Amino acid sequence: MSRIPAHRFTPLRLNADARGGSGRTFAPGAAMQVAQATKTAFLYGVGNFGFALLKHLGEQLPSDAWRIRAFDRNAEVRAGLNADRHHPWHHSGTCISHEIAVEPNIDAIRDADLLILAVESNATREVLASIAPRLARPIAVLNTAKALDHETGQPLSSVVQETLGSKLASYALLAGGTIASDLIGAEPLGASLACANAEMRSELQQLLQSPRLFIYPTDDLVGVECASAFKSVVAIGAGIASGAGLSHGAQTYTISRLAAEVEELAVSRLGAQPATFTIGSQAWGNDMWLSCTGNTRNREFGILLGRGLTLAKAIEVMTEGRKTVEGVNTIKALGRVGDLDQYPRLSALFDFVAGCTDLPTFNSQLLVNQTR
Numbered sequence: 001m002s003r004i005p006a007h008r009f010t011p012l013r014l015n016a017d018a019r020g021g022s023g024r025t026f027a028p029g030a031a032m033q034v035a036q037a038t039k040t041a042f043l044y045g046v047g048n049f050g051f052a053l054l055k056h057l058g059e060q061l062p063s064d065a066w067r068i069r070a071f072d073r074n075a076e077v078r079a080g081l082n083a084d085r086h087h088p089w090h091h092s093g094t095c096i097s098h099e100i101a102v103e104p105n106i107d108a109i110r111d112a113d114l115l116i117l118a119v120e121s122n123a124t125r126e127v128l129a130s131i132a133p134r135l136a137r138p139i140a141v142l143n144t145a146k147a148l149d150h151e152t153g154q155p156l157s158s159v160v161q162e163t164l165g166s167k168l169a170s171y172a173l174l175a176g177g178t179i180a181s182d183l184i185g186a187e188p189l190g191a192s193l194a195c196a197n198a199e200m201r202s203e204l205q206q207l208l209q210s211p212r213l214f215i216y217p218t219d220d221l222v223g224v225e226c227a228s229a230f231k232s233v234v235a236i237g238a239g240i241a242s243g244a245g246l247s248h249g250a251q252t253y254t255i256s257r258l259a260a261e262v263e264e265l266a267v268s269r270l271g272a273q274p275a276t277f278t279i280g281s282q283a284w285g286n287d288m289w290l291s292c293t294g295n296t297r298n299r300e301f302g303i304l305l306g307r308g309l310t311l312a313k314a315i316e317v318m319t320e321g322r323k324t325v326e327g328v329n330t331i332k333a334l335g336r337v338g339d340l341d342q343y344p345r346l347s348a349l350f351d352f353v354a355g356c357t358d359l360p361t362f363n364s365q366l367l368v369n370q371t372r
Contacts, residue, residue, distance in 0.1 A: 039066055041207065042112035044127060046072040048322070049144060050118030051087045051096070052180035056213065058097025066207055069101045069108055078102055089322060091184050107134055114140045114204075117160075120324045121147035124156055128163040138169035140200055146175055146228035146287075150329035153336025155225040170197040172204055173221060175228035176282035177290035183213070190214045192276075192283035194224035216282050223276030226266035227284040232298040232327030233334070234258045235291035237349050237366065239302020244363055254345075254366055255292045261343040270337070298327040311353060328353070 043054055050072070057068050072078055080088040081102040085095035101108075109115065109131055119127050124145065141160055149159050157171050176191030183189065193208065193215050195201045201217040209215040218224060237258045241251045266272040279285035291298055297318065304314040311328075318325050331353045334340060340347035348365035351357045357365070 038064060039113040040111065041066055041068050041114040041116055042109045043068065043070040043116040043118055044072075044106075044109075044131070045118035045123075046070055046077050046081065046087065046102075047118065047120075047324075048090045049178075049180045049183075051090055051094075052183040053116070053118060053144065054096045054100060055091075055094060056183055056210065057207070058100050060207070060210065061097050061099035067101075068097075068099065069103055069112065071103045071106055071108065073106075078104065091180070094184055106130060109139075110134055110136045112139060114142060117141060117143045117145065119145065121145040121156060121326055121329055122150060124149070124159050125163055128160060132164050132167050135164075135167045138167050139164075140170045140172070141168060142172045142174060142204060144174050145326065146232060147326040147329045148225075148229045148333040148337065150332045153333040155222070155229075157221060157225060170195065170200045171221070172197075172200055173224050173228065174208065175224050175287060176216075177286040178213070179290065179294070179296060186212045188212050188214070190216060190282040190286055192224050192227075192281065193217045194221045194283070195219070196221055218273075218276065220273040220276045222270060223266065223272030224283045226262070226270055226272045227276055227281065228287065229326075229330045230262040230266065231284065231288040231291050232325075233330050233346070233349065234262060234288055235296060235298035236302040236305070236325075236327045236331065236353075237345070238292040239299040239304075240306040240349075240352075240359075240362070241302075241366070242299070243303035243306020244359060245306075246363070255288075257366075258345050258349070259288060261346050265337070265343060265346070297323045297325050301325040301327070305352075306359070308359065311355065 041057070043050060046054060054068070054070055061068065070081070076088055080086055081096065085098065115131065117124065117127070141164070143156055143160065145156055148155060157173070160171055161168055172193060172195035174191055174193055176189065178189050178191050189212065191213065193201060193204055195204070196219055205215045205217050234255055238251055238255045241254045263277040267274050267277060275281070277284050290296060301314055301318055304317055305311065309317070315325070315328070331350060334346060334350045340350055345366055348357070348362055352362040
């Protein structure tokens, strides 16, 4: 993985056609012509988290404000959901509401008002490219992927804008300590909802919030994209320290110093708001705490690396368990996001995952007494 000159994140800018929008889309500055019309939310990707989110949304139904449709390109998943409302692989014993329509093909998205993307980050371009020609009008997008584009290092909002073009009305990101099993279990959870469009933030908060899921809206899309992506990087580093047998104190030291470098990179170089990188932020404090200390995929992956597995073998183990590790893509993108020479621990993590250093060297670089 080579490093190229760093760039500042490109702000999301919608073109004039999308801003004009129809009365039923989330168009910035446009009045809702049919304020009470029932809107359609279309969830694409019924995997582990997508299924949990569908169950959560189904508990808000029936609703005068929203109807929920879902699609997964795996025919076995669609068949299982239609047959008995259960997922064939995830969350045994849990079913989704019969109010949710599981569609046989992607064409059903044509007149949807909101696309909820619940796919892994590296599938974003392919999925949106298949959706774009089917849309009858601009659509709002709510993304749940917490990663950067591994090819360009850009935030996924830029990928969505580039792929949908004039078919994108508005964009939002949901990020927080909301692992699927906790959402399924209706545990009290919190998440940040980032969007530049105040109207969309308000309507999505109403759609998503429940007595057990607390939504914290913000206009800091850049910050939440950074926080949600980079917390996975910190979690992998924490897992490596744990897998290598370092003490709890050494693990928390590793977490604190990696987190400090991420915060400096995001705020000083990428344009994030400082408030997003506080302990009370759901996209940062909550999600990082959970990711670095809980039973999470990125930490589990890091533990495998810390125990001596190669990158390829660790990915193979996670794939066999149907577990996607988004932090790997973000680590690969690190060299495109910032000058890593200014961030010694992030640099060490990048080199280790790239296969440029071994585990003992990585640990010595991670725990060196740096002044920053």
